[in-house]
Structure formats: structure tokens, C-alpha cells
Amino acid sequence: MRIGFGYDVHRLREGRPLVVGGVRIPSPRGPDAHSDGDVVCHASADALLGAAALGDIGVHFPPSDPTWAGADSVDLLRRVARMVEGEGYVVVNLDVTVVLEAPRLSPHVPLMRERLAHALGIPPSAVSIKATTNEGLGEFGQGQGVAAWAVVLLGPRA
Ligand code: MG
DSSP: OEEEEEEEEEEEEETOOEEETTEEEOOSEEEOOSSOOOHHHHHHHHHHHHHTTOOOHHHHSOTTOGGGTTOOHHHHHHHHHHHHHHTTEEEEEEEEEEEOSSSOOGGGHHHHHHHHHHHHTSOGGGEEEEEEOOTTOHHHHTTOEEEEEEEEEEEEOO
């Protein structure tokens, strides 16, 4: 068994699409990012890479590489899952917390779980996503950013 942890944050900007956990969510503001800025996918990918000690997404998908401009981060997560499988592991479960002041993410969580589970090749019952606000505190509470923390457990491939 191997455990991994990942974190990601993006600043929010007017007029950018908001994509969280592979789901496009109606919002006047979205992440200011090179890719789609999906913090749930990025934190999850870093957790998988961390568990397998394979570096981080910045190493594998450098922002300097135009290939990844506007990239679909569910696809990046799928690629990372394949890398981890190539090292002889399977994903046992994934648990994510995402912080966003507005809009409310909870109605979108079931679809996020499906999208991530599909990318990882595991059932949605093995993917947990919790959405919370920052209770108005600090920069996140003022709606300046979106952040996610993820932990993953890997087991040996059968
Ligand atoms: Mg990111």
C-alpha cells in the first residue's frame, strides 16, 4: 500500500470558465490558469504521483509546453492513472476536499465523482469529494481563489 497527498490552488478571474472535478459550473469567474485550472483533478493527480513517488504534474505536464494549454484536466488525471498503473499499482480510493466560496459545488459532486472514477477506472463509491466554503474568512472567503486537497491510497496491481 502507498498513500499520496496533493494540493492545488488557482486565483479566480472574471470571464474564465469554472471547471471543477471535470464539471463545467455556471459562474461569472473561473481559475486563471494555463490549463482548465481544475484544482480537484490537479490535486488528485499530484496525490497519485506522490503515492508512486513519480514527481508532480508540473514535471509531467509543464506549463511551458503548449501541448497542455487549455488541457482537459480529466485527461491529465487519466494519463497519471496509467503512469501509476505502469508502476504496478491500482487506485484503492481517493478523497478530496475542495474550497470555493461561491457558487455552491455540492449539487455537482455526484457528477464529479463519476467523472473522476471513470478517469481512474474505479467505481464512484471509491471516490469521495467534499465541497466547503471558507466561511468568509481570508482570501478564499472573499472569493479570490479555489483550492483542493486530495489523498489517495494505492494498492498492488493484481
Ligand atoms: Mg492547477
